[in-house]
Amino acid sequence: MPFFQVEALSISFGGLAALSDLSFSVEKGEIFAIIGPNGAGKTTLFNCINGIYRPGEGSIRFKGQSLVGMRPDRVARCGIARTFQNIELFSHMNTMENIMLGRHLHMKTGLFRGAFLWGKGSFAGKEERENRQKAEEIIDFLDLQSVRNAFVGALPYGTQKVVELARALATEPELLLLDEPCAGMNSEEKQDMIFWIKDIQDELGVTILLIEHDMNMVMDISDRILVINFGRQVTLGTPDAVQRHPEVIKAYLGEEAALEPHP
């Protein structure tokens, strides 16, 4: 049984096939990149996986369990977290509270126990403290101490991306979907992000699905790469194999480059 498997996945919006007959599987602990031109269907694939879209056909299985038709919050409960291409942070909360929302799944305080937050010893007080400690560990891990109490709406773009990653990590996922984590970052921030993504794979043992346009980064950190265009698979393989594929060269370097012999 593969760790994560997509089979014959298709979805169309008003006759336009956004994804058609897409199949692949991801091994546990892998960094699996998905690349392709704009509009190829990469984000649509993520939206299908985490339940925002319901695919027309095909199956998505995570550790043997089917995810098709599951609501996003149920998918999150299965151990799949994601970040968004266009940042979707809770802009009126500070960094700490954003990360604490990532702990939502692991907390139990409801209306009554929340209303009776009478001191440290109460259920809610205890749970808050334990989970804030966990959130603080993530803040340390991603170097966010300086913005811990800042409202995220006012943070620089690059930092907001990191807070999103922190929030996703706070859910303690087994599978992490990263939608263009480096978009809009300067080279220094990119270096940090690459470093963290590798750490998340190595130290936390999280499997990562990555959408990214920065080819250097993708080739550098991915174990395998899926190339899609017009919602269909172009090729799938290791970074070296993908780089040599004629259609990939055509898509990324242009028609002429593909016709010329590769140096």
Added chain:
Amino acid sequence: MDMKRDYYEDIRFFTSGVTVFWFVVLIVFLSAFPFLVKNYYVYVANYMAINVIVAVGLNILVGYTGQISLGHAGFFAIGAYGTVTLMTSAHVPFLPALFLAAGTAAFFGFLLGLPALRLEGPYLAIVTLGFGLTVTQVIGKLDFFGGRQGLHAPDLVIGSWNLDTDREFYYLVMVITVVMVVAVRNIIKTRVGRAFIAIRDADIAAEAMGVNLVVFKTLAFALSAFCTGIAGGLYAFVLRFIEPEIFTLLMSIMFLAMVVVGGLGSIMGSITGACLLSWMDLQLRNILSFPHVGTWLESLSRMYFSITGVSNIQFILFGGIMIAIMLFEPLGIFGIWIRTKKYWKTWPF
């Protein structure tokens, strides 16, 4: 620079010795208040406190969860009628009747939350508006609820304590108000409140992080309706007589105005907004008896504003003050408070 030693410090109620001091001052003041003022002002305070409960409850929905309601007078009516009929027809004691009635309001809140799963903004406003209007129409039609004639509130007795004066009733209202405001504040600071705010700021992301939108959106409606139901039940005993005409659309809009004028997403804001607007509502009509200005305002009103010849300058002033607050401080009274606090922190620079 504030140093944190414990994660509990982020959420605890008393952030420093100063807040403990002010809280004690507030409690002492509230306890002594009925002995310091005329009976009429005790009545005003009761009216204010009830509006505070509504505003804090409505703020959960509008300010924190980002939904809208133009139908809270409906929940208010359910609370009021529920409490009175349970006491008179079923002979339930006051406190259980109050909570049962508020529970009924919460149930209707839950039902009204269901369309909110698909609708937002102006569309949700219309649905809630329809709810508010329907409730009073239905109540007015049913003889069980006294129909158009209305209902008299029974004597208010808790155990062996007969609360037959405004002063005695004041203590009951204040205890309930303080407990409810503190409870709501605690809910907002913990997991449920964070989920509400997350839904407001980015509902897709909230769902992707594991927040069940169905549960938490309907919960926000139910909780908000529960608070309003409690306030409605108390209000029946302030008026001592209830009829459907009390629970109008204007009432719903006034509740909303309290939350917005006070400052969306702030409990202190809701409290001050409710106090200010209910005070203006009761006191602004006295402006006509001001020396010199009063007569001038009255003639001004008769000449230019009034259609029926009855003076209406107080409503115009009311509207003018609300416009001025929103114009100069879009964050409401809470925004003014934040700026004052900043100013004093850095004073004299």
